[in-house]
Amino acid sequence: MVDVDAQVLNALADQAGVEKRFGTLEEALEWSAFEAVVVTTPTFTHASLAIMAAKAGKHILLEKPMALNLDECDAILETVSSHGVLLQLGFMRRFDPEFMAANERIQAGEIGQPMMIKSLTHGPGLPPAWARDLKTSNGNLAEVNSHDWDSLRWLMGSNCERVYVEIANFKGKAAGVTTENFYDNALVTVRFESGALGSISSICPCNYGYDARVEIVGEKGIMLIGDLRNQAIVVCTDRNQGLVTPVHSTWAKRFEKGYIGEMQHFIECIQTGAQPRVGGEDGRWAVAGVLAATRSFLEVRPVYLNEIMKQDIT
Amino acid sequence: MVDVDAQVLNALADQAGVEKRFGTLEEALEWSAFEAVVVTTPTFTHASLAIMAAKAGKHILLEKPMALNLDECDAILETVSSHGVLLQLGFMRRFDPEFMAANERIQAGEIGQPMMIKSLTHGPGLPPAWARDLKTSNGNLAEVNSHDWDSLRWLMGSNCERVYVEIANFKGKAAGVTTENFYDNALVTVRFESGALGSISSICPCNYGYDARVEIVGEKGIMLIGDLRNQAIVVCTDRNQGLVTPVHSTWAKRFEKGYIGEMQHFIECIQTGAQPRVGGEDGRWAVAGVLAATRSFLEVRPVYLNEIMKQDIT
Amino acid sequence: MVDVDAQVLNALADQAGVEKRFGTLEEALEWSAFEAVVVTTPTFTHASLAIMAAKAGKHILLEKPMALNLDECDAILETVSSHGVLLQLGFMRRFDPEFMAANERIQAGEIGQPMMIKSLTHGPGLPPAWARDLKTSNGNLAEVNSHDWDSLRWLMGSNCERVYVEIANFKGKAAGVTTENFYDNALVTVRFESGALGSISSICPCNYGYDARVEIVGEKGIMLIGDLRNQAIVVCTDRNQGLVTPVHSTWAKRFEKGYIGEMQHFIECIQTGAQPRVGGEDGRWAVAGVLAATRSFLEVRPVYLNEIMKQDIT
Amino acid sequence: MVDVDAQVLNALADQAGVEKRFGTLEEALEWSAFEAVVVTTPTFTHASLAIMAAKAGKHILLEKPMALNLDECDAILETVSSHGVLLQLGFMRRFDPEFMAANERIQAGEIGQPMMIKSLTHGPGLPPAWARDLKTSNGNLAEVNSHDWDSLRWLMGSNCERVYVEIANFKGKAAGVTTENFYDNALVTVRFESGALGSISSICPCNYGYDARVEIVGEKGIMLIGDLRNQAIVVCTDRNQGLVTPVHSTWAKRFEKGYIGEMQHFIECIQTGAQPRVGGEDGRWAVAGVLAATRSFLEVRPVYLNEIMKQDIT
Numbered sequence A, B, C, D: 001m002v003d004v005d006a007q008v009l010n011a012l013a014d015q016a017g018v019e020k021r022f023g024t025l026e027e028a029l030e031w032s033a034f035e036a037v038v039v040t041t042p043t044f045t046h047a048s049l050a051i052m053a054a055k056a057g058k059h060i061l062l063e064k065p066m067a068l069n070l071d072e073c074d075a076i077l078e079t080v081s082s083h084g085v086l087l088q089l090g091f092m093r094r095f096d097p098e099f100m101a102a103n104e105r106i107q108a109g110e111i112g113q114p115m116m117i118k119s120l121t122h123g124p125g126l127p128p129a130w131a132r133d134l135k136t137s138n139g140n141l142a143e144v145n146s147h148d149w150d151s152l153r154w155l156m157g158s159n160c161e162r163v164y165v166e167i168a169n170f171k172g173k174a175a176g177v178t179t180e181n182f183y184d185n186a187l188v189t190v191r192f193e194s195g196a197l198g199s200i201s202s203i204c205p206c207n208y209g210y211d212a213r214v215e216i217v218g219e220k221g222i223m224l225i226g227d228l229r230n231q232a233i234v235v236c237t238d239r240n241q242g243l244v245t246p247v248h249s250t251w252a253k254r255f256e257k258g259y260i261g262e263m264q265h266f267i268e269c270i271q272t273g274a275q276p277r278v279g280g281e282d283g284r285w286a287v288a289g290v291l292a293a294t295r296s297f298l299e300v301r302p303v304y305l306n307e308i309m310k311q312d313i314t
Helices: A006-016 A025-031 A043-055 A070-082 A097-107 A146-156 A256-272 A280-299 A305-313 B006-016 B025-031 B043-055 B070-082 B097-107 B146-156 B256-272 B280-299 B305-313 C006-016 C025-031 C043-055 C070-082 C097-107 C146-156 C256-272 C280-299 C305-313 D006-016 D025-031 D043-055 D070-082 D097-107 D146-156 D256-272 D280-299 D305-313
Strands: A036-039 A059-062 A087-089 A114-122 A160-168 A185-192 A197-203 A211-218 A222-225 A233-236 A243-245 B036-039 B059-062 B087-089 B114-122 B160-168 B185-192 B197-203 B211-218 B222-225 B233-236 B243-245 C036-039 C059-062 C087-089 C114-122 C160-168 C185-192 C197-203 C211-218 C222-225 C233-236 C243-245 D036-039 D059-062 D087-089 D114-122 D160-168 D185-192 D197-203 D211-218 D222-225 D233-236 D243-245
Touching: A025 A043, A036 A043, A036 A256, A043 A059, A043 A070, A059 A256, A070 A087, A070 A280, A087 A256, A087 A280, A097 A146, A097 A211, A097 A222, A097 A256, A097 D233, A114 A146, A114 C185, A114 C197, A146 A160, A146 A185, A146 A197, A146 A211, A146 A280, A160 A280, A160 A305, A160 C160, A160 C185, A160 C197, A185 A280, A185 C114, A185 C160, A185 C185, A185 C197, A197 C114, A197 C160, A197 C185, A197 C197, A233 D097, A280 A305, B025 B043, B036 B043, B036 B256, B043 B059, B043 B070, B059 B256, B070 B087, B070 B280, B087 B256, B087 B280, B097 B146, B097 B211, B097 B222, B097 B256, B097 C233, B114 B146, B114 D185, B114 D197, B146 B160, B146 B185, B146 B197, B146 B211, B146 B280, B160 B280, B160 B305, B160 D160, B160 D185, B160 D197, B185 B280, B185 D114, B185 D160, B185 D185, B185 D197, B197 D114, B197 D160, B197 D185, B197 D197, B233 C097, B280 B305, C025 C043, C036 C043, C036 C256, C043 C059, C043 C070, C059 C256, C070 C087, C070 C280, C087 C256, C087 C280, C097 C146, C097 C211, C097 C222, C097 C256, C114 C146, C146 C160, C146 C185, C146 C197, C146 C211, C146 C280, C160 C280, C160 C305, C185 C280, C280 C305, D025 D043, D036 D043, D036 D256, D043 D059, D043 D070, D059 D256, D070 D087, D070 D280, D087 D256, D087 D280, D097 D146, D097 D211, D097 D222, D097 D256, D114 D146, D146 D160, D146 D185, D146 D197, D146 D211, D146 D280, D160 D280, D160 D305, D185 D280, D280 D305
Parallel strands: A036 A059, A059 A087, A114 A197, B036 B059, B059 B087, B114 B197, C036 C059, C059 C087, C114 C197, D036 D059, D059 D087, D114 D197
Antiparallel strands: A114 A211, A160 A185, A185 A197, A211 A222, A222 D233, A233 A243, A233 D222, A243 B243, B114 B211, B160 B185, B185 B197, B211 B222, B222 C233, B233 B243, B233 C222, C114 C211, C160 C185, C185 C197, C211 C222, C233 C243, C243 D243, D114 D211, D160 D185, D185 D197, D211 D222, D233 D243
16 A cells, blocks of 8 residues: 555555555555556546556556546556556446446437436535646546546447536635635536537535436436435424435445445456456546536637647647 | 304305305205205214205215214115215315326236235324214224225225224323323224235324325235325435425325315216215225224224124114 | 417317307407406417507416517517506416425525526427427427526526527437427526526427426535426336336426416406516516527527627617 | 255355355364354254254354244254354344434434334245245245344334234235145234334235335334335336336345345454344244244234243243
């Protein structure tokens, strides 16, 4: 286990029963008696750490978002490719039983050709300073909503063509946030290459719980994925108040099975040499969406993914 | 409009815009310029009022329960029959859109041959003194749960053969109720002539709301009728509390459409001369069930409806 | 009753028990023995009929959308004002018990300052030719989604400042629709004057049912209004298929109470002389939203309501 | 791993990666290099296997029902006690997150003093011959509903005082079952020592799914535990059919977390020497309930647990 903070490192390693402990990835790579690296650090460190790991021949499970920009994404992709290691992105919703079952049913044609998708991720808790700053994180649309960007592409089976975004800042001032362009609400409209439409709703911090739901309408029908409800317990003790049901309060609990599933998949891929079913290209598209979205609200206009892809690549 | 309490009479008649007002049914029958009577008085007055109305040639919409015992039921049935008037019982659930749709689907065979039914009616508010006393009302199983007795027969398409009942008294003491055999909880087990099983759950007063739900399992499937939820509004403002949804709080609101529907049906029957689709025989079976149930908990044994039917009739 | 089609006129008037029947509003106004007019004709006739009725001193309940453009709206408003008649707009959701309760709770501050609202109306059935053509109707965003435009302003307590819209046409070709700019899917993003964000989702025809739901997130919490579910009946007969629950299939049934409520309100306003609580200004804002939205998708850019308001008024 | 069927043994042991394989418990006990035994054989073998394991000093996780009668239960309890081994009963619902959370909230007084509980377990699939025969299994009330008996005592915090049971046999004949007293439907009424009431609903086979739900009403409110719904996915493709949601189809999936939880708890108890939080006394009460219930439907009368306890013990 690696952490720059020795106290955090020791607490977590004790809890997990891990003996080998390092302050930097470099030190760990010197020891080298392991096959893979799981990178869960802030976004602005992803590219350097992933490239370092790839050069050392380690397989990589990289947390979302993949990187800060497309140049970084491309650098990771090239190093991973030239060193023959596996790269899996931490889009755990792809391993959530409900999202997996929903995707299979959509691909099987149950609701027909998808016409419109709406995905929302709303979460409690003010993000840390680096995650509020466009320069170190690209903001909530990257940190909170990377999963929505990936789900849109995955479930619709089509890439984004252009995006338009409106943002709002309701709670920043009261929370003392003075970061330029900080937003706690964002509403993204997406036009897909297939002609279909989509939206991503981002709210953070919102104190009512952790909320991740998707609605898709196809030519034949509608599908709703996910629920506000956490446990199947309903209590009523006051008829003026009404029925009360527990709500999802954290992403870790909501997607517990997804987190376990993505780790199992990563291990299986290492054992069998199979390519992870969610990789660097998926991470790159999510980053491209965020960059187009950011430009959209800065310039108050729809932005084509093409504009971003070209500029960043060159 | 008729009411023994002039103040209540005037308030209600003003509200409804009714000019003719009487202190007793006798006075109203002397005036006589009307076709039908709606009897909504306490149970112990049903037989005398219904018989008086029938003798005067008035059609009758009679609130549940029909009467206190089978002798009274039979006297009503005979007078109604000999005077050629219509008798409709106030089982408004038979006119509730959900109960009607459910019944149609059951009769159409959607869940197969019914094997088991569970019906519950739980309501807020301590019943008035006359409704708590077995002698003037037969207690909650009659006053609150007449509807369940009727729904069981209606939805299962079979008569009760025998019943077993357990009762409990949790809140009576604190509420100062000293009536003999008072109960605020009752659990009825029914064996139908068809061999199917059923239960009725009675709780009153229960302060969480007005709760009326039915579950039926047939050889092919299950059907749930009714919901605790009142309005399709979900609010969450605190992730430690969870989702909050309005609950049904009164029977008048819960079965608003049923009450309107039963009145429309009664008027149509008078206009066309058709027999109401819920009549005296239905009311009589509900009374018989309650009497068997009462004997069951008094004697702590299963009681056959046959025992009650024979004894009361002779 | 007035209808240009004698056959339709007679069928409906027979059903409603209306004796007086006319082929045109002019004829009815010559007879004149009535106080008010309910205009439910296609949008392109609203202005001329409403103005004719107002000049004849009749109060007006005008179906949505108010008119085709802001000039027409203003002409109606001026005539209504100068002739001292009442004008109520047919936004029946304002009279739906769930929407009313939700609005009261929002205004009371239950979810705090509203930050984001999402309203959807999806309906079955290909609209008639005039309702598919921007020139005679402004398309689905006007005909199907007028209610959403009104709900957004009402529930958020703020006017739209600018809108951005993406549209799609998935089913037109197969249905033989060749109308220019026809769309069956539209996704609207709204920025409110308050700084809050909103979206309207429009799909028609969609064959899964009639779907009208709203989600609002405020600084303190979330509120969901409406439900796909029609009746509280759940059936399961096959564990491979799962639970089945009835869905709303038509707007007339879904908003039955709203339609009755708006008519009662209109009559009360005529009787008391009170201004209807949803009037011409509300109708005008909904039209302005649609016009800005249409320009947005035609010009692929966000459009300020201000642009529309200015241009149309002069 | 032990199984009398070598083919089954090898298949399961391969799957689980277990090397040591035995045809009988005796053989396994000769090898002896293990600490604990998990007994998942048919009920009529429980007493002999558990006693054998206890005498060999092995801790025991014993599947429900504990045994066929109270003599067997007492023999197990005595041997376990005299040999100082741990005995845990396989009531996995005590380790299900929803049941655990519900129980904590009830014990904390959230719904007040419990007045009435209803627990149902309905499952698909005709039970094997030994589980249909009262002599080898005590029938469905033991095999399917042991969990309900335990949940009643656990959640209500009170022992059963007397029970009354009605049974029905709807599907036996068509399935060729000729076993005496076979039933596929049973409805149990319980009176608790506390004065509270309860019911257990048993249906097996029922093909609509695996259904395990509980409702409890206390003096202050109601609590519903569990749901028919399996996944938070709603699909609608036909407005005449309605909304479709996956249902629980097997107990193994429904209580997956409970099964894992009970095993973790058993291991922790072995490691720490703590008594399992659901033990032999709990198993014995569930057996006593079943025996009283069986006598109730055979003799068509309410039966006191006391009658069973005395008779079996002496």
